[in-house]
Amino acid sequence: MTTPASTAPAPGRTIAHLLADALVATGVDVAFTVPGESFLPLLDALDARGIRVVAARHEGAAAFMAEAWGQLTGRPAVVLGTRAVGAANMAIGVLTARADSSPLVAVVGQVRRDRLGREAFQEADVAGSVGRLAKWGVEIRDPDVAPGAIEEALHRAVDGRPGPVVISIPEDLFTETTSDLRFSGATRPPERRAPEPALPRVSAVLRLLASGSRPVIVAGAGVLRSRGTRDLVRLAETLEVPVIAAWRRGDAFPNDHRLYLGMAGFGAPETVRRRLVEADTLLVLGSRLSEVTTYGFEIPVAGARWAHVDRDPRPADQVEGAPAISLAADADAFLRAALRAVAGAVHEKAAFDARRAANADDRAAYLAASVVAEGPSSDAGVHPGKAVAALQSALPATAVVATDAGNFAGWLARGFRFRRPGTFLGPTSGAMGFAVPAAIAAALWAPDRAAVAVAGDGGFAMTMAELETAVRLRLPVVAVVFDDQRYGMIRDHQVRGGHGTVATDLGPVDFASVARGLGARGITVSRDEDLAAAFAEAVRAGEPTVVHLLLDRAWTAVGRREETVLTQEAEVVVDRAADGTIEDVALVERTQVETVVEDVTGAVVEVVEATETEAVVVDASGDTTVVEDVTVVDAVAGEGVAVEEATAVISAPAESGQATETAGAGEAAETADADEAAETADADEATAMADVEAADDAGAAEVADAEGETATGA
Ligand SMILES: Cc1ncc(C[n+]2csc(CCOP(=O)(O)OP(=O)(O)O)c2C)c(N)n1
């Protein structure tokens, strides 16, 4: 497919072909779109140049696919959308790419030039709106500036700290021609790497790190993008300095390695924050140190000395909180230089041994605090932590796991162990709806690896239509839906902040049926004992499969159960940790009280009849029981039959006893785990390294591929 017939004999290439050639030269091989009439010549040109064009169901999802592709490969993918409507929909993916430093090229077909500025159909200032969410945005109105503008945009997407660029092109410009010969195939792609770091500067960073009594390395996306994990493992071992991953970059370091102390941010066990606070020297490698990773910009703590090694490091000036050393470098280049610098270095044995012992203690504390599969199983539904553990057992180490945003993600963040780089995709924008499209991108990128989306019922529903995309592309994506029938994270904020639970309850959705309706498989799980079989079946299926988990809703956040106790005046919500200790007590206004309440196990009970002291309730399984020790609110006076108005909750100790007992057992298990981990640490290290080497090699092959393509791409 080439230039439409309406165009006069071309002295050069059309803008559509020029853009397609430029994309090929940059290493782009896939584009995601909801097509629009405003860029049809570009679709032809991409197709003609061998770029795979994938139709999605929503531009937001298409943009998520492209951004996940950028995270996985380090090369941009394209998202295409039409005018204001397509651009507005793709905005969430653009800002997510910005947060994730993921290279992405968003192309928007704009209204014709002779209609611009007249509030034409679907006209908006694309570059000035969505473009401002990006690293750079441009609208091209003149064919003669097109080559330069396109080159600039593609350069900015991959140069320095990578990110999204938005290119708006009026519909009629695509078929205009230019005789500019750039991107003829002879041009090199834009420079992507930072300069090699100078050895003395690298040594200075290492000396700074070694000068601390509690040094730590914080590893971010830069380590992943530069395929630096293997060398980071070596450096950490050589220096005997532990590693903490930045939020949602948990795969930057093998989690089963004895020097891994967890992933910072939401869902992390308290040991991670504590260890970061204790750090007196830090090497921050390939991380922008986001608000979440730094616990509200608390890390590095005042007085700590730190070095920032990144493509775009913070300047080392005298400002409070600035790094002592700022080194602009790719993580892999820094690591190679650092390994050269430490080769043959002699350690002071006593200090080295002391650090090793401290690291073992820290590791044991982290392992003990990050067990998620403890606490009671209940008839009320699936335990989210046990689901994460079962998922981990069912998946090979190479599986790519993409997460959505929500409280369910806390269980994954705390409990899942990523063993290889490039196996975790998470939006640091915190955007819901990310997981399913990201898993689709992962499956497209590596068809031989399992790709799993993990989402809450809220986030899954935002992009679940993309299951059809997976079915159409024959991608065996597994989507695991943690269904608590609410916007759990926001409800959690409401309850803990003393607000009403306004607009956070959701209705039931039969996600397995939805999956079947979209051509995928659907499995529903409501009991912990069925988890293993369901995940095994999903992984084995070889086709898109939804595993719908009906959760025990008493688990309101990772490691926390909520029980409701009503008094005459108000509803009191008690948050308990898994070991039964009370973490928080919040008052909820009485207007929140309903006639259906939760008992301490989280099962919904309906009050049939109530007196001042006892109530007849129907529990989830339909059994009727008389429960004592209730407090009745708003009961109609009289003989106690108050079906509509009565509100009661069980505060009898029977169920809470159960919770405490099980938590006790969990504690024992925790300690055993920690001991075992300490014993097998060396063996783990060997396995972890083998895994990482395999993955880094895969990454290297991927980079080599990209370069190969670039060299021959035209
Ligand atoms: C696009 C988007 N909209 C809104 C939010 C705010 N938000 C964060 S978590 C959350 C609830 C998520 O619900 P669900 O996916 O069911 O997960 P849960 O918290 O219940 O586990 C909301 C609404 C967001 N992060 N992203």
Ligand SMILES: [Mg+2]
């Ligand atoms: Mg939910």
